[in-house]
Amino acid sequence: MPTQTIYTLIKQLFTKKATNPFPVKYAPENMHDAAELIEKGELEINPPVKVPPNLRGKLEYDKESCIGCQLCVKVCPSEALIFKEDRTVRHHINRCTFCGQCVDICPTNSFDFTDEFLMAGPRKLNDDLILNP
Amino acid sequence: MKEKEETTYEVPIGPIHPALKEPFLIKFKLDGEEIVDAEARPGMNHRGIEFMGMHRNPMKVIPLSERICGICSIVHQHMFTTATEHALGIEPTNRARYIRTIMCELERIHSHILWAGVAAHEIGFDTHLHFTWKIREKVMDLLEYIAGNRVNYSMWTFGGVRRDITSDMYPKVFETLKYYEDLYEKLEDIFLDDPSIKMRTQDVGVLTKEDALALCGVGPTVRASGVKKDVRIDQPYAAYGDLDLDYVIPSRYGFENKGDVFSKTLVRLKELLQSIEIIKTCVEQMPEGEMTSEPKKAALFNKLEKRSGEGIGRIEAPRGEAIHYVRLVEGRSDIDCWKIRASTYNNLATYRPMFMGEQIADIPIIAACIDPCIGCMDRAEIIDVDSGEVETYTKEELHELSVKKTERIKNRGIK
Ligand code: SF4
């Protein structure tokens, strides 16, 4: 039905887009330059999408409250948690599947989710991809 | 030169498309345009996920099990957990049963809408693909809101669930259901009333009731042929026993139980309505209580190590019945045996009668009509039996053939 098609097309011009906007309107020629510009505040980027309140995002780890019971290491399906000699755990974000089993099982609630979800980095072993290195 | 009548061609389709999770091979014998034989061969990409599971303790396998399938992640998670619960003799709490039911049905909604889009794409209606996938986002958002992630929900645990659906979430649930109720008429209008879609789906890929029963097909694939088969009713799990459900078969809505692609579309669309009703009832009747019957995880660990047992988990996945089998033995913390049978495995057998007598251009839509999560027409070879010449069809070419057929039908009303 052509009339319905035209109606839908016109309506879509004025409705909110179903997709999320890219961080910048036009692809920059050089990502590093763009990153520098953003740091200086000269280039504005579209904020990341809104996340729901209970998002399973990047984990945070409180080393002080950890009692070294190793329960989290036992339930982690992807071996993202490694027990260290000082009786704390090292968490590799690059291996984590964000299942939350460690968050649920920890008796002292040392692990928790944050709503941060942009975790890409140039190297797997970047400092910000390992908690309690 | 050989005799003229020996002109059947053999066309293997598959086996692998790197982006797909269920690659398999179908070998077609063709007489001109017509398919005279089809043979499905699964097992082309064994990932060894069961083997991985057998070297981990059951707690670790829950997140692994939901990664068997990206669309049915709740389904596999549910089956694995219930199978282990069965083996250990753990009962989930009543509230958990209801939450599980709601999640299963939300997943069915998103899976069926996704399928409708894929089916439309296979016959060349890409606008419908974009439309359906756009409206699917709404239920994905709801799933993310409840579970914290769009796919791989990590909600299940032994004895219950790990995340609650609290009363402050109800408005969002009802809003989403209302959204689909409002859109439902449009979906039916697109998929059931459009003349060109009808011509591509009616009397194409017919599966008779006898074949459906003989080949043990499952899910909407056989319900479209009028077979009353639904685990939710036949052997209720989670909270389905409390609900008043009826089999979704075409004759219930005044259509013939033909078993063609059209009936399969009809069944899946009507199941959307059924799922919406189920979720509504479950939210309204949700009992109070604990989320899990095993809140002490350390004690649960002991149980897992100390008990032996065998368990079965059955579910009506969006694609039909699926089963997990789990065996635990005393003194071993890892799972002793884990066997999975997913619904597509059964439905592969129904391909043969469905393909018989159809045309090459119908291969994509018939292959998609059992909802196998494949676009496996990655590569098709046509081998001339006489000369051994090989022609290769890529997925795109097959798709193009299918699109052209739709155009032909649109323009001239012929096949
Ligand atoms: S969230 Fe899951 S995968 Fe990630 S560290 Fe915790 S248990 Fe391991």
Ligand code: SF4
């Ligand atoms: S479960 Fe909690 S307390 Fe125990 S080792 Fe892990 S982080 Fe530490």
